[in-house]
């Protein structure tokens with residue numbers, strides 16, 4: 001079998017999966033390499049929230065990207081279901097961004113005004129209005145911003161859905177293949193070396209999540225990125241406890257199918273350590289109990305951790321390498337990689353094909369902020 005491809009994607013997370021899927025939809029012969037198992041890193045650890053309005057103020061380039069991406073999920077869910085039978089469990093029951101004090105309330109009322117001025121739907125709810133909607137929310141909570149359009153998906157199913165759809169379209173996927181180095185000729189990328197030998201392509205996309213900088217080190221480019229550990233746990237409850245996602249400082253509760261609730265997430269910068277700690281989980285439990293006291297009745301399921309890829313200015317890197325033609329980077333999606341995955345796949349496929357993307361990508365260009373550039 002030939003080792004030459006139209007494009008090679010490095011990384012079997014949600015970003016690599018979406019890029020491979022989009023390239024394959026356009027007829028490219030694609031290889032995707034993953035050093036571990038598919039969806040085994042950040043993408044398999046995520047709570048799956050599509051928090052375009054909860055995570056961002058409602059203005060700016062990242063919000064525009066996020067809003068477009070959120071709007072792509074209904075069609076994507078159908079496409080993946082049709083191609084593979086995988087259900088990404090898209091649930092659109094809104095998000096309550098809970099305020100814990102007066103400062104929070106003022107800030108969220110300001111955000112509601114900004115979002116409404118920009119044509120978004122955002123509503124202020126008093127304590128009694130919150131409990132009318134979600135009776136399990138604590139009496140101590142006196143206000144929240146309600147965001148009807150911020151839903152959620154099953155992050156692992158989404159990632160595997162992208163990857164499986166890609167294979168249906170002919171993408172070759174190899175697990176346990178680690179990319180060690182690139183080959184270049186006349187300022188262009190020509191291939192890669194791996195533990196399973198050499199593969200040739202003049203279009204290579206680095207979607208290695210928090211490990212992207214390590215992959216790019218030999219190219220003379222050190223992106224201003226850092227890893228951020230996050231821990232979560234899940235419980236199951238017989239009587240449905242929540243309908244909307246409850247989102248607050250340092251804690252969210254995401255109601256999944258079958259009475260399952262994901263509680264997340266800790267935020268521990270600058271570590272690749274993926275151990276789940278008693279400290280992390282007990283902190284989340286205290287916060288979850290404060291927000292939704294009856295969660296104490298739920299049955300324990302499991303706990304896990306993942307490493308988010310963050311950047312110094314909070315924007316992902318989406319673009320071509322400033323030195324080597326044909327080498328593309330898609331990383332730094334931090335807390336929003338699940339939300340941003342559909343649009344990332346589309347715009348990176350545009351760049352690889354030399355087409356103009358539907359959005360201005362200059363705020364995300366790779367050379368905007370590098371720590372080292374030799």
Ligand SMILES: Cc1cc2nc3c(=O)[nH]c(=O)nc-3n(C[C@H](O)[C@H](O)[C@H](O)COP(=O)(O)OP(=O)(O)OC[C@H]3O[C@@H](n4cnc5c(N)ncnc54)[C@H](O)[C@@H]3O)c2cc1C
Nearest residue numbers: 011013015035043047048049179209230306336337338339
């Ligand atoms: C606890 C937690 C909760 C989160 N919740 C949400 C949420 O609710 N909503 C949301 O939108 N986002 C959420 N996120 C963020 C989201 O998970 C990430 O932004 C997203 O998964 C990043 O995807 P990725 O494909 O870039 O990275 P990853 O999923 O980490 O994938 C990168 C892959 O590249 C592989 N790789 C690395 N180096 C090499 C190499 N040399 N050769 C081959 N393969 C390599 C890795 O093994 C890995 O599988 C959460 C993250 C965490 C940790």
